[in-house]
Amino acid sequence: MKPIEEKVASAEVQEIFDDIKRTRAVDDVNNFWKYLANEPRMMKSTWDALKTIMGPGALDPLTKELVYLAVSITNNCEYCMARHGAAARAKGATDAQLNELYAVVGLANMTNRLANAYRVPVDEQFRETS
Amino acid sequence: MKPIEEKVASAEVQEIFDDIKRTRAVDDVNNFWKYLANEPRMMKSTWDALKTIMGPGALDPLTKELVYLAVSITNNCEYCMARHGAAARAKGATDAQLNELYAVVGLANMTNRLANAYRVPVDEQFRETS
Amino acid sequence: MKPIEEKVASAEVQEIFDDIKRTRAVDDVNNFWKYLANEPRMMKSTWDALKTIMGPGALDPLTKELVYLAVSITNNCEYCMARHGAAARAKGATDAQLNELYAVVGLANMTNRLANAYRVPVDEQFRETS
Amino acid sequence: MKPIEEKVASAEVQEIFDDIKRTRAVDDVNNFWKYLANEPRMMKSTWDALKTIMGPGALDPLTKELVYLAVSITNNCEYCMARHGAAARAKGATDAQLNELYAVVGLANMTNRLANAYRVPVDEQFRETS
Amino acid sequence: MKPIEEKVASAEVQEIFDDIKRTRAVDDVNNFWKYLANEPRMMKSTWDALKTIMGPGALDPLTKELVYLAVSITNNCEYCMARHGAAARAKGATDAQLNELYAVVGLANMTNRLANAYRVPVDEQFRETS
Amino acid sequence: MKPIEEKVASAEVQEIFDDIKRTRAVDDVNNFWKYLANEPRMMKSTWDALKTIMGPGALDPLTKELVYLAVSITNNCEYCMARHGAAARAKGATDAQLNELYAVVGLANMTNRLANAYRVPVDEQFRETS
Numbered sequence: 001m002k003p004i005e006e007k008v009a010s011a012e013v014q015e016i017f018d019d020i021k022r023t024r025a026v027d028d029v030n031n032f033w034k035y036l037a038n039e040p041r042m043m044k045s046t047w048d049a050l051k052t053i054m055g056p057g058a059l060d061p062l063t064k065e066l067v068y069l070a071v072s073i074t075n076n077c078e079y080c081m082a083r084h085g086a087a088a089r090a091k092g093a094t095d096a097q098l099n100e101l102y103a104v105v106g107l108a109n110m111t112n113r114l115a116n117a118y119r120v121p122v123d124e125q126f127r128e129t130s
Numbered sequence: 131m132k133p134i135e136e137k138v139a140s141a142e143v144q145e146i147f148d149d150i151k152r153t154r155a156v157d158d159v160n161n162f163w164k165y166l167a168n169e170p171r172m173m174k175s176t177w178d179a180l181k182t183i184m185g186p187g188a189l190d191p192l193t194k195e196l197v198y199l200a201v202s203i204t205n206n207c208e209y210c211m212a213r214h215g216a217a218a219r220a221k222g223a224t225d226a227q228l229n230e231l232y233a234v235v236g237l238a239n240m241t242n243r244l245a246n247a248y249r250v251p252v253d254e255q256f257r258e259t260s
Numbered sequence: 261m262k263p264i265e266e267k268v269a270s271a272e273v274q275e276i277f278d279d280i281k282r283t284r285a286v287d288d289v290n291n292f293w294k295y296l297a298n299e300p301r302m303m304k305s306t307w308d309a310l311k312t313i314m315g316p317g318a319l320d321p322l323t324k325e326l327v328y329l330a331v332s333i334t335n336n337c338e339y340c341m342a343r344h345g346a347a348a349r350a351k352g353a354t355d356a357q358l359n360e361l362y363a364v365v366g367l368a369n370m371t372n373r374l375a376n377a378y379r380v381p382v383d384e385q386f387r388e389t390s
Numbered sequence: 391m392k393p394i395e396e397k398v399a400s401a402e403v404q405e406i407f408d409d410i411k412r413t414r415a416v417d418d419v420n421n422f423w424k425y426l427a428n429e430p431r432m433m434k435s436t437w438d439a440l441k442t443i444m445g446p447g448a449l450d451p452l453t454k455e456l457v458y459l460a461v462s463i464t465n466n467c468e469y470c471m472a473r474h475g476a477a478a479r480a481k482g483a484t485d486a487q488l489n490e491l492y493a494v495v496g497l498a499n500m501t502n503r504l505a506n507a508y509r510v511p512v513d514e515q516f517r518e519t520s
Numbered sequence: 521m522k523p524i525e526e527k528v529a530s531a532e533v534q535e536i537f538d539d540i541k542r543t544r545a546v547d548d549v550n551n552f553w554k555y556l557a558n559e560p561r562m563m564k565s566t567w568d569a570l571k572t573i574m575g576p577g578a579l580d581p582l583t584k585e586l587v588y589l590a591v592s593i594t595n596n597c598e599y600c601m602a603r604h605g606a607a608a609r610a611k612g613a614t615d616a617q618l619n620e621l622y623a624v625v626g627l628a629n630m631t632n633r634l635a636n637a638y639r640v641p642v643d644e645q646f647r648e649t650s
Numbered sequence: 651m652k653p654i655e656e657k658v659a660s661a662e663v664q665e666i667f668d669d670i671k672r673t674r675a676v677d678d679v680n681n682f683w684k685y686l687a688n689e690p691r692m693m694k695s696t697w698d699a700l701k702t703i704m705g706p707g708a709l710d711p712l713t714k715e716l717v718y719l720a721v722s723i724t725n726n727c728e729y730c731m732a733r734h735g736a737a738a739r740a741k742g743a744t745d746a747q748l749n750e751l752y753a754v755v756g757l758a759n760m761t762n763r764l765a766n767a768y769r770v771p772v773d774e775q776f777r778e779t780s
Contacts, residue, residue: 001248001355030256032241035248039359042366045439046241052431053233058226063193064234067200071238073637074204076336076726079245080238081636082256095651096188099689102637103183104194106692108201108210110630111162111176115209116601117593117622118131118165126160126212131615169619172626175699182691203377206466206596211376225391229429232377236432240370246341247333247362261508261745290516292501295508299749301572302756306501309565313493318486323453324494330457331498334464336726339505340498342516356448363443364454368461368470371422371436375469378391378425386420386472463767466596471766485521489559492767496562500760506731507723507752521768550776552761555768566761573753578746583713584754590717591758594724599765600758602776616708623703624714628721628730631682631696635729638651638685646680646732 003034013037016047023051030083062091070105133164143167146177153181160213192221200235263294273297276307283311290343322351330365393424403427406437413441420473452481460495523554533557536567543571550603582611590625653684663687666697673701680733712741720755 006017006028017037020029036043054064065088072080088098136147136158147167150159166173184194195218202210218228266277266288277297280289296303314324325348332340348358396407396418407427410419426433444454455478462470478488526537526548537557540549556563574584585608592600608618656667656678667687670679686693704714715738722730738748 030253031250035250036244039363041442042363049237049435058230067197067234068238070197070200071204071235072242073633074201075242076636077242077245079250079252080242082252086256100188102634103689103692104197105201106630106634107179107183108198109633110626112202112205112207112210113593113629114166114622114626115162115207116596120161120165120209122209122212123160126216169623171702172623179695203373206376232374233429233432236370236374239373240366243333243369244362244366246336290513291510292505295510296504299753302753305569309497312561313497318490327457327460327494328498330460331464331495332502334461335502337502337505339510339512340502342512346516360448364457365461367439367443368458372462372465372467372470374426375467380421380425380469382469382472383420386476463763466766492764493559493562496760496764499763500756503723503759504752504756506726550773551770552765555770556764569757573757578750587717587720587754588758590720591724591755592762594721595762597762597765599770599772600762602772606776620708624717625721627699627703628718632722632725632727632730634686635682635727640681640685640729642729642732643680646736
């Protein structure tokens with residue numbers, strides 16, 4: 001599938017391109033959106049969801065970018081690591097914070113498998129409060 | 131493998147049990163440690179790493195618990211979700227924050243696969259800054 | 261491990277190469293088989309299984325290619341996405357169908373994690389009928 | 391997090407419950423929606439996307455359910471396997487079709503790892519057509 | 521899907537049941553085969569492959585069971601962990617060996633994500649020899 | 651994040667570099683460590699764990715490398731496959747052994763999903779012995 005550039009986009013897609021650029025104050029949308037423009041229904045749905053959930057809410061924007069990055073590392077998505085690493089930087093993430101994040105992601109992937117291996121039963125107090 | 135209870139633990143394992151209880155100000159260690167006590171070398175190494183990385187650092191403790199939870203949800207580790215969900219609560223996570231976190235984790239797992247499917251090339255500006 | 265080209269293949273491997281070319285009406289086997297030829301037992305077993313299951317059966321051939329592609333996207337296997345994307349095209353998949361498939365795969369990966377996160381109990385009526 | 395039952399739902403959530411019931415011609419929504427109702431923004435976004443993408447489109451509804459099920463099996467999501475297994479049945483999937491689907495999913499997960507292990511380079515003809 | 525018991529199995533399935541019991545010197549096949557008997561083509565193909573690859577070969581049988589268990593832990597497959605844990609025991613695995621295996625699996629899952637996160641380029645000497 | 655070369659490393663990191671080189675009798679550490687040196691706490695913890703667990707123990711060193719490789723293939727970590735493939739070679743793995751390993755990893759990933767798909771209940775005798 002080829003990316004859809006702004007100049008050839010349908011009005012429906014162009015409107016989403018414009019909203020992304022306006023919301024993020026950027027001159028061009030990133031490649032993800034140009035490819036997803038091949039499926040305008042999914043493009044619109046994904047943009048609406050990201051705009052809402054990644055915008056102001058219960059968690060601060062940097063925390064949400066770090067969570068996004070943690071999932072992308074776990075799934076080994078190269079594009080997503082680059083994209084959300086850059087976004088985390090833009091929202092103020094320092095080298096020290098990213099290094100610590102990588103450590104947490106590594107440890108979580110390790111202890112997830114140790115818990116699997118030993119088939120550890122859930123402690124009663126965690127059932128109640130989680 | 132069976133869990134190792136405090137009363138039958140070796141001195142080496144007991145010392146780690148004591149350090150966990152002291153550090154976390156709890157009366158008993160959670161099941162994960164009682165099972166991991168079957169491999170004292172790994173138990174010691176895992177505890178030392180978690181104590182260091184999950185303690186004071188560049189990211190605040192709640193952010194690190196949320197990242198831990200996000201990875202555990204992505205990997206579908208039931209024990210880890212219960213354990214780190216409870217820990218996030220204990221560090222002050224609200225319902226609104228957890229609900230938003232779940233949404234971010236869902237969206238990241240979705241866009242990770244959309245980026246895979248379209249084989250989206252990394253934008254030049256992300257290479258530079260991430 | 262290096263690929264095994266036809267001219268140097270053992271009689272056992274050559275026979276499988278020939279069957280793949282005959283079955284698929286192609287002049288050369290794709291790279292996957294040249295590498296798997298390093299383990300002739302696994303090559304034979306894999307070819308026999310694919311020939312049987314991906315051939316005429318209860319599901320039509322295009323549906324099976326789309327399912328193969330969906331799994332490959334979820335697992336982020338670059339070779340497999342290219343191979344089964346091409347196979348889906350050869351079996352008639354349109355741009356509209358592939359774009360919709362990518363959307364379904366994205367949504368499934370998302371709701372899988374939302375179901376994990378909320379630990380949603382299985383509805384009684386699904387237990388009975390699935 | 392607890393499920394939100396219809397009688398206590400906000401007007402915003404109730405409207406989505408009603409649309410799900412109307413669209414699917416069911417008397418009650420399944421548990422997934424009652425839990426996701428804890429995050430109404432994500433609930434609305436997810437329902438809108440599923441209604442659009444899983445409805446009439448380029449692929450027939452049963453094919454899309456089978457793809458959803460294939461991803462859920464790959465990710466080992468118990469709720470999702472039960473839910474989309476039941477949905478596939480409701481859309482006419484036979485035992486023979488589901489058994490064949492499981493076989494395809496198994497084979498795809500196997501050859502994905504064989505392609506990884508041998509680091510098989512993508513054939514030129516697949517790059518052009520996929 | 522329901523398991524297929526020996527007394528109601530087709531001749532084709534019964535023959536595989538018999539070969540499994542003879543090869544493994546057991547009185548009854550384990551549940552996996554009774555379920556897979558719903559798709560006799562896949563059952564035959566899977567049994568043939570396992571009989572060949574897990575039998576005498578380049579690696580000793582215990583090593584192969586440990587590898588099987590390591591993959592099953594990584595994928596969080598409860599049935600497979602129980603089945604291959606028991607098989608490893610039957611082939612002589614000690615508590616010390618299983619505990620060490622779990623540690624290796626945990627560490628590999630951790631360093632896999634650290635390598636992802638830092639996008640570590642492959643060292644030249646590894647390209648040559650792996 | 652950029653790799654940290656020996657000449658600019660802090661004393662703390664240099665000490666770990668030296669221990670890796672001494673323990674493995676190599677002239678330079680591999681890239682993984684130069685990147686992980688950005689987070690010295692995690693570097694130290696990871697090295698200590700790997701040195702202990704991958705050193706002499708209950709399982710022989712080659713078996714542990716093969717397990718490491720099997721997990722890395724399952725997770726599709728390119729760096730880790732190259733690194734642990736080379737390490738397995740250095741510890742004596744033959745072509746025949748690696749080919750057989752790849753087959754086992756493929757089969758395990760397949761039967762893991764078949765067990766998921768059929769939701770096979772764990773046999774009583776496996777519960778007792780695993």
